Amino acid sequence: MGKLVYKVRPNDYWRIGEHENWFEEMAAKGLHLKKLGKMFATFEKGEPKQMKYRIDISIDRKISKDQLDMYAESGWQYVTRDKLFYVFSSPVEVNAPELHTDSAEQSFTIEKLDQKLMGNAIFTVVATILMIGMLSAIWFLEGTPIYVLIEGWAIQQTILAAFIGYTAYTSLRATLSIRALRKNLMEEKPVNRHATWTKRDRLRSAFVVVFTIFIGLSAAIPVVQLVKNKTITLPRENVDLPIVRLADIERNPHLIREEPEYMNDGVDWGNRYSVKWSPFAPVQYDTDEGGVVLGKEWSDGSGQYSPSVHTKVYQLTLPAMADSLIADLVKWHQYDENKEDYVEVNHPDLDRLVVYEGADTKKIFASKGKGVIFVRYYGDAETNTIVDEIEKKMKLIAGIE
Template sequence: MAKTIYKLRPSDNWRIGEHESWFADMAAQGLFLKKMGIPFAKFVKGEPKKMRYRIEVNSGDGITPEQKQMYAESGWEYVTSYNLFHVFSSPEELQASELHTDPAEQAFTLEALDNKFTFNTIIMITSMLVLIGLQAAIWIPEETPTLAFVEATTINQLILTIVLLYSTYVTLQAAISIRKLRRNLIEGKPIDHHAPWKKRFRNQHIIGLLYTIIAALAASVPFIQLVKTDTQTLPETSPDLPIVRLADIENSPDYIPEEPTYFSDGVDWGNRYSFNWSPIAPLQYETSEHGLIPGEIQKYGEEYSSSLDTEVYQLQFPSLAEDLISDLIKKNHFRANKNDFIRTEHPELDILITYEEFKTKIVFAHKDNAVMYAAYYGNANTAVLIENTVEKIKLISE
């Protein structure tokens, strides 16, 4: 029984001359085409032999037994078909006459393929324009695009865009190539049956491999996020976590966490921290904490209580920090007056922005590749909040 060999095949069906040349080169190595598949072609191993291969294009009705018989009588044996392409072979020493001796006549056989690729191109470009319109409808009104990018909330749209862009490029290339081939045939220029294929074959598969890797990585992001994302009740102390704690801000021996008001899935949602991940910010924390100091009575007779919300990002690209802080301001304090956010210099930070109104104190800090946001409500002053933020940001800044 002859040995079967599978070879990665050229991906562009419409490059007729290159495929014919590839089949002939394989036969010269003792590999004879039996079937074309995706993405491999099936060969049968035998003694090396000089063979000629020709590809006939049909309108879509398939190759008929009568056509096979007619070509066989001319010295061309039917091998296999794929899509609209039908492959015939003939030993070189037989010197069989060409399937098409008139290039202009052969151009007519490519008309259906030309129309098909033109139609596909119109569909792909239309789909691409629709996608761009949908993306614009999402991104133009989006007031926090950097935050969405950092948190990878638009990764599905990115995957779809990559796939459709590449598919549109390939379809457009096919339509242009077939149109050019038909024009050449009409002008009397026959197909080059010995067209060089190795360089294009190598480049195509490098590009295809890179495209596949990028698409696979992008598609894996939501699954990685699902695995890595977690929410837990805040521990009593967390010296190794890069999060500011309410107990450190209050700095009172009487401070205690507030009793849970919403407890679900084993988590106290009033005192919890969430861990998230994205390719742009592999380390992300978000916390919400509420506490009180028993016996400390406020102006209107209520017991003193305070709260602290934080967000922490370790960025792959530190250049995103300024825009990320701008988006965090929009996200969390869109009703506040922008002029009330004060940017000041700090010897241990690259960016420090603060906001203060009554008991509300807010800090945005950036150092190297780390960004931290802390919003505190209570009696402690802003300087204490800054001090704790500086201490914690050192844990993740590089």
């Protein structure tokens, strides 16, 4: 057996004439077709030969042995197949007759393929439209596309939608091309055996290979997220993480944590931190923490003072995304408040600082370099105290590799 050589094949599998001509050109160079894959054609290196190649279509996906024997008796040897397309070869000197001498008869076989391809095209187009609608809602319904991108919720689904969209496009092209071929055959116009595979086709096929590999690699995203993402009960003592702790804000020795109200999988979900990962924010923390201060009541006399804090921390891959993420976080957490209540504040040690101050609620959005922190605090501590803690945590983010 000679050395095997792999070549990027024309991705338009329905272009019969181009494939036949390409196989003949390869044979003239000493590369003889052995197998057709989705992206590559396998050739065996040997002596250059003048060969003829023909592609036959079998809608039943299998040509009978009797038909193969009949073709062999006529000088055509079966080589390989791709889906419904069977490839046969014959040395030029054998002068084998064409597989199909009646173009109109051949068109009836192609009619069945035309119907099958049309069904596939309709299905993929409908699937693409549905996925685009679903993804549009995820990306743009709240007007926070950068936040969605950073969180990594829809990256894999979007890449999958792009692949399905490309499949729909190729299905439509295949349907139109096969339909045009059938029309030509009905008009007694044979397949163009001299159609060439141009440089542009090679570039397009190479792009398809790269795109398909990229799609395959993207499948690792949810796997990495599954491995890296975890949720743990927040320790009562301080931890060396870039998260704002309730004790650091309250600064009251009588602050305690009550018994958990909701436990699941061994996690106190009222006092927990989640570690997350996405391609555009490989380091993320999401925390909730609550407690009560013994002997202290709310200023309006509504009961025992029970402050809480929610924190989201991001270390971005691209620092240039920080401003857009801040803007989207403000939109996402704005709720019923007026936009004017979210005030941009100049801070000497932060790139950006946006503050909202309500009756008992404070929301702070801050960024520095590739670090972004959002804090929603419920309690009566001063805003400056929270900002000071955020500034300290930004230094920890900068030190994370």
